[in-house]
Amino acid sequence: MKITPEQVDYVALLGRLALEPEEKKKYMGQLDDILKYMDMLAEVPTDDVAPMAGSVELYTPLREDDVKASLPVEEALANAPARAGTSFRVPKILE
Amino acid sequence: MGNLLPGPNPTFREGMQTVTQLYDMTATELARLLREKKVSSVEITRSVLGRIEAVEGKIRSYVTVTPEIALDMAKEADARIAAGDSRPLTGIPIAVKDNMCTRGVRTTCGSRILANFVPPYDATVVGLLRREGMVMLGKANMDEFAMGSSTETSYWGPTHNPWDLERIPGGSSGGSAAAVSAGEAIVSLGSDTGGSIRLPAAFCGVTGIKPTYGSISRYGLVAYASSLDQIGPIGRDVWDLALLLNVLCGHDPADSTSVPRQYPDFTTFLDKSVKGMTLGLPQEFFSKLDNPEVQHAISEARAVFEGLGVKFVELSLPTLDYGIAAYYIIAPSEASSNLARYDGVKYGHRAGEFESMIDMYCRTRAEGFGPEVKRRIMLGTYALSSGYYDAYYLKAAKVRTLITQDFEKAFEKCDAIFCPTAPSPAFKIGEKIDDPIQMYLTDVFTIPVNMAGLPGMALPGGMSRDGLPIGLQLIAPHFEESRLVQLTAAFQKTTDHHLKRPTL
Numbered sequence: 166m167k168i169t170p171e172q173v174d175y176v177a178l179l180g181r182l183a184l185e186p187e188e189k190k191k192y193m194g195q196l197d198d199i200l201k202y203m204d205m206l207a208e209v210p211t212d213d214v215a216p217m218a219g220s221v222e223l224y225t226p227l228r229e230d231d232v233k234a235s236l237p238v239e240e241a242l243a244n245a246p247a248r249a250g251t252s253f254r255v256p257k258i259l260e
Numbered sequence: 261m262g263n264l265l266p267g268p269n270p271t272f273r274e275g276m277q278t279v280t281q282l283y284d285m286t287a288t289e290l291a292r293l294l295r296e297k298k299v300s301s302v303e304i305t306r307s308v309l310g311r312i313e314a315v316e317g318k319i320r321s322y323v324t325v326t327p328e329i330a331l332d333m334a335k336e337a338d339a340r341i342a343a344g345d346s347r348p349l350t351g352i353p354i355a356v357k358d359n360m361c362t363r364g365v366r367t368t369c370g371s372r373i374l375a376n377f378v379p380p381y382d383a384t385v386v387g388l389l390r391r392e393g394m395v396m397l398g399k400a401n402m403d404e405f406a407m408g409s410s411t412e413t414s415y416w417g418p419t420h421n422p423w424d425l426e427r428i429p430g431g432s433s434g435g436s437a438a439a440v441s442a443g444e445a446i447v448s449l450g451s452d453t454g455g456s457i458r459l460p461a462a463f464c465g466v467t468g469i470k471p472t473y474g475s476i477s478r479y480g481l482v483a484y485a486s487s488l489d490q491i492g493p494i495g496r497d498v499w500d501l502a503l504l505l506n507v508l509c510g511h512d513p514a515d516s517t518s519v520p521r522q523y524p525d526f527t528t529f530l531d532k533s534v535k536g537m538t539l540g541l542p543q544e545f546f547s548k549l550d551n552p553e554v555q556h557a558i559s560e561a562r563a564v565f566e567g568l569g570v571k572f573v574e575l576s577l578p579t580l581d582y583g584i585a586a587y588y589i590i591a592p593s594e595a596s597s598n599l600a601r602y603d604g605v606k607y608g609h610r611a612g613e614f615e616s617m618i619d620m621y622c623r624t625r626a627e628g629f630g631p632e633v634k635r636r637i638m639l640g641t642y643a644l645s646s647g648y649y650d651a652y653y654l655k656a657a658k659v660r661t662l663i664t665q666d667f668e669k670a671f672e673k674c675d676a677i678f679c680p681t682a683p684s685p686a687f688k689i690g691e692k693i694d695d696p697i698q699m700y701l702t703d704v705f706t707i708p709v710n711m712a713g714l715p716g717m718a719l720p721g722g723m724s725r726d727g728l729p730i731g732l733q734l735i736a737p738h739f740e741e742s743r744l745v746q747l748t749a750a751f752q753k754t755t756d757h758h759l760k761r762p763t764l
Contacts, residue, residue, distance in 0.1 A: 181622050181625055195696055206582060209579065214662060220664065221713055245606060
């Protein structure tokens with residue numbers, strides 16, 4: 166499966182990564198190499214095999230609906246790159 | 261051939277001409293001296309801090325050293341000991357890999373995108389270390405977001421192997437392993453997703469264990485691949501690891517993948533005989549081994565185990581190579597999802613200039629992430645994108661079932677599996693960083709263990725002709741890490757590889 170430049174652009178957008186043209190070329194080549202190595206997975210018969218999401222028995226533990234303390238607002242905002250009052254400040258989403 | 265004394269070999273000999281420095285001793289030895297009131301935690305901590313000052317310029321084990329916090333914790337530890345309120349590891353200094361949240365102390369994951377991030381909470385394991393009264397020395401260097409096998413992808417620069425400063429210490433917990441090896445920490449915490457505790461332990465000549473998935477809480481561990489990540493201790497010998505496993509293993513309701521079960525006192529396995537146990541040798545591992553020095557270390561170790569009454573059987577893990585390939589789909593896929601949160605909104609780096617919200621995300625992440633992280637995000641995003649999900653991620657998840665079944669069948673014939681940790685000793689800084697596939701092949705012996713969620717121990721098995729450590733690996737079934745403790749203790753009572761220290 167050979168990766169095309171359009172696919173690189175699409176994947177970079179999905180991954181929210183701004184790539185320079187040289188980076189795109191480099192990743193295209195490296196991803197191609199890595200994926201060729203992965204194409205060997207197609208050799209293994211897995212029709213009757215269930216996929217494994219994790220290695221131990223996974224379940225959804227539930228807890229009682231007890232009210233516990235939340236992170237105080239000032240601590241939650243302490244690492245904010247930009248804030249306004251008790252909110253995180255971000256660029257406009259809707260034009 | 262080494263000391264044949266029971267228990268860890270004591271190196272502190274009073275009245276003899278060479279006195280071992282406190283920073284060169286093990287946690288077990290220091291704990292005994294603390295109990296006997298022969299030394300204080302403040303003295304031990306000062307010794308280690310002095311060692312950090314002396315050699316850190318050469319090794320670069322740490323992203324952040326916390327000397328004042330360490331001395332405060334040491335004083336508290338001494339007060340607890342005096343009041344008779346201490347625990348087995350109270351007062352012992354430890355380094356924590358920089359991907360575990362430490363409240364009030366910068367936690368960077370080796371990345372520019374978190375260079376200024378100060379967590380408002382402690383990881384569960386950090387809370388457990390505090391409860392035990394251990395002394396936190398600082399945050400250890402690592403490959404960026406734990407993605408790497410050499411600690412070369414850290415935004416802060418590489419850590420250097422204490423045995424040869426031009427070589428890598430292994431990764432991604434390179435700082436944690438190098439610190440213990442160089443005496444810059446008595447013990448340390450690392451994390452392991454594809455070998456990141458075991459590989460640096462092997463390359464630095466120290467002992468490290470990745471316990472069974474689900475046995476140590478991941479709450480507060482910055483996630484790389486959530487179904488593979490596991491925290492584990494690194495120390496000079498298995499006696500120290502047993503003490504740390506007692507502190508760390510246990511159910512945590514804050515981690516939904518934490519398994520509710522009881523763990524034994526791992527120290528009770530340090531003196532059990534291994535006579536009659538069987539070790540398995542998977543042919544698919546050994547057919548990949550072409551380094552004569554590693555082969556030599558393996559045969560020497562085999563002879564030691566046979567001398568202890570252990571039997572060996574050959575066995576097969578037929579889907580092993582597929583299991584390794586599947587990791588390179590699953591881990592980046594999970595990483596691409598886990599790293600989506602780094603967007604410059606609530607914490608971490610935010611780009612200075614941007615034209616829109618999406619542009620802010622794209623530039624923030626382009627500026628904040630290094631090339632290896634970007635490569636894995638690209639690979640993972642591609643593997644999960646519509647049209648490719650079935651061929652890659654789903655297929656890899658099925659192959660994961662197959663490799664897990666292979667291990668289950670293998671464990672019907674043996675108590676544990678024996679193999680090398682790495683195909684060769686540590687390589688030079690810069691040697692493999694531009695060739696991703698070569699770098700990924702360093703992990704062939706460690707990755708399958710994470711895929712199946714099994715516990716794996718790396719222990720020193722001798723030195724190469726160039727004076728570089730060679731690591732052995734033992735793998736056990738789920739929740740049988742006590743077998744690994746038992747086997748490693750028997751081995752380390754009979755050999756002296758783990759007693760060697762680099763000259764710095």
